[in-house]
Amino acid sequence: MRWWLLSGLLIALLVIGSGLILTDDNSTEQVEDKNHDIKIPVLMYHHFSDDPQTSATITPDDFEEQLKFLKEHNFESIDVDDVITFVETGDDDHLPKRPVLITIDDGYRSTYTKAFPLLEEYNFDATLFMITERINQLSDEGYDFLTDDELLELEEAGIKVESHSVSHVPFTERKEDEQDHEWRNRIQNELEESKEVLEQLLERKVNYFAYPFGAWDTQIENWVVDAEYEGTFLVREGYVTEESHPQRLFRFGVTKDMTLDEFKSIFEPLLDEEEMN
Template identity: 35%
Template sequence: MIANRKIFPFFLNKNKNLLLIVILLFLLLYICYQNNFPIDNIVYAEETIIPILTYHNFTTEKGSSYKINISDFKKQMGYLAAHNYSVISLSELLEGLKNGQLPPKPVVITIDDGFKSTFTLAYPVLKKYNFPATLFLYTNFIEKNGYSLTWKEIRKMTKNNIEIGSHTLSHCNLLKYKKNENYETYLTRIRKEIFLSKEILESKIQGKVKFFAYPYGAYSSTIKDLAIQAGYEGILNANSMNNTLTADPFSLNRQIIFSQSSLNSFVQILNQRPLSASQIFPYDGIIESNQFVKIGAILEGDNYNAKTLSMKLGGAKVKFNFNPENKEISFIPSKPLIKKSYIVNITASDKNANYRRKKSWLITIK
């Protein structure tokens, strides 16, 4: 008995810190459970890649450009399901960006324009996997002909995991002026495209329209400000990059899936990481047509392989210069560029993993 009295206090003193740790861990687990905050699913900003996939039209025949064969779409959706991707709605993404928490491997699906094949071909596949999606519709196209959706079909889909967003009234390039149009009449017209399309959609579906996608991915700060004034909570471009938890809800990037996209290239899109840049130029994305302006970026970080750097303007490779000291990658056009919008893409292989990193932005030649 004397031996036991000596051992027991010694045992308690030696292990009291361990006991306190166990109690604290138990309390932490209890708090997480009570707040529906599963610690296994915590995903931090630097670890999270959020692809927003964009489709347009579907076919049972050979695909072409924006029209994808439905069998390819089935394979892509099957891949997401088989590899445990969390397909979430844009509303869920918006909430996740606000609170900094998303499920593992999040992906968003969007479908543009309002083709009939969205309902007849793509929608059954989405229903099979219980995947949500957002349809970006331009209202002038709805019920226009046999190739377009009807309001009845749209309303039916909204009852099954489908959100509706605006793609303007007429799918016009919001940067372009019409003939003999001055700034005031231009501004009035594009304001109508942005505001009235939202009103029509909300009236037809009897629900809120929270998202806006730029037709052709063309935008400016003025267009963006108008969309925010109209009451949209999220705005999407076509800058062909994936997002992170630090993304601006009013500057969400989308990845267009073309008919030529193999399953391997689809997987590469899912795995694509951002290529960080401290500066892009021209900073406002506007270039006067008679200027020979340097186009490029100052890269940051060391998670990319500089030897694999590539630069494209509107899909065409350009000859660029790279300064390893200040990490500037840039090129100057040898002749004036055609007046239109271009996506600038800078890519490189990741330094330590088997995926690509990418930085993209829009420039417009006025």
């Protein structure tokens, strides 16, 4: 092999290894490497109140500080379709450099009155998992739930509405003296009826489910698949990666007692070292 051929091969290997490409005029330019070891943080919220009474309730001020952090560090919200495509194919070309999925469980009206204005202000979308028997439900204790019209408005604005069951009972817990077939029928009804209610309201297919209380086992997972849910979310901390199971997606719960530093620590593995200082 002639010396010029060896030299050309060596240059090509050096260029490829450095992430450069040769242009038409034989100059080089840097190619941005796609992150093939991507980790997607999924955040789980519930209720928003200026006077939080439960661990699952956070103040709008805390929520705003968290959104500010995400915006300042160039995180962009994605929806569940993006997550499932990534998990099922391993393809991350459709994802932003720093994706985050924001989820809100239960369907409290505070999602509309407290969280939604802040999501709009900071240009983030979210996914809402709705307990369907509580649609239009009012409370004397500040725990009103979303109305039909509010759900439609949220959906139109980019807050995707998915299922969180009919009545929000732990699926793994049986009623007293409940037989196997009775338990199965009850859980299947929770899955199918909630799906049907939302599909009629939204006039689209509902594809995703979040387990009430995160109560899950493999038998119930089979019933979820039979009900034609394409992806489900647990209450277990961890990132979504290309190794994740679409029916066992992890989330980071955000609670009243979580400090901003603790919130930031979720994202620490995804940031450059100097960004955490």
